[in-house]
Amino acid sequence: MRVPFFYTFTLFFKVLWIRTLELRNKAIEFVAVTFMFPVAELIQKKSPGDIQMSQLLEMPINSFGYALAKHMKHHKLQFIKGFEEHDMKHLLLGYDVTVPGEIRLSAFEFGAGNRSFMTLGVFLLGIPLAIDLWPQIIQDYKHGRQHQYFKSLQLKKMLDRDYSEMLRITPKKPEWT
Numbered sequence: 001m002r003v004p005f006f007y008t009f010t011l012f013f014k015v016l017w018i019r020t021l022e023l024r025n026k027a028i029e030f031v032a033v034t035f036m037f038p039v040a041e042l043i044q045k046k047s048p049g050d051i052q053m054s055q056l057l058e059m060p061i062n063s064f065g066y067a068l069a070k071h072m073k074h075h076k077l078q079f080i081k082g083f084e085e086h087d088m089k090h091l092l093l094g095y096d097v098t099v100p101g102e103i104r105l106s107a108f109e110f111g112a113g114n115r116s117f118m119t120l121g122v123f124l125l126g127i128p129l130a131i132d133l134w135p136q137i138i139q140d141y142k143h144g145r146q147h148q149y150f151k152s153l154q155l156k157k158m159l160d161r162d163y164s165e166m167l168r169i170t171p172k173k174p175e176w177t
Helices: 005-043 053-057 064-074 084-093 099-111 117-129 131-146 148-152 163-168
Strands: none
Touching: 005 099, 005 117, 053 064, 064 084, 064 163, 084 099, 099 117, 099 131, 117 131, 131 148
């Protein structure tokens, strides 16, 4: 049986689109890891206090710290000194820990008033490269503008708080549970 030309044509472009998105994600990840992280480590003001996974896992099960540790383990992530609150925001706001999730989180943070090097870098890098995410990026930016208080929360000081209470003070419910 012969496959119709339109089906083959559509399948070709679908595969091409998927490969393009994969290439985009790898390019953004490469730029962030190779260039942006080292620069950010030099110029960004770091908040004091390391967070240790073992300490978080010893916290009460209903605590934000324990939920954060489970989140990090689930995604096979390690804390990067100075960027711990970024991981907390992924958990509280529900953005995936993927390149599109990073771009969307940076749009939210930019809207909320965060002008750190990494937020600006990922936001500005993501805009031209993530055309497929523009509707979500715009929505996330607007959402951040409505929740500007979020940038001033000192999340490292809230690790012992009840996780369900933390969700009440955040603008979104997390996608990951």
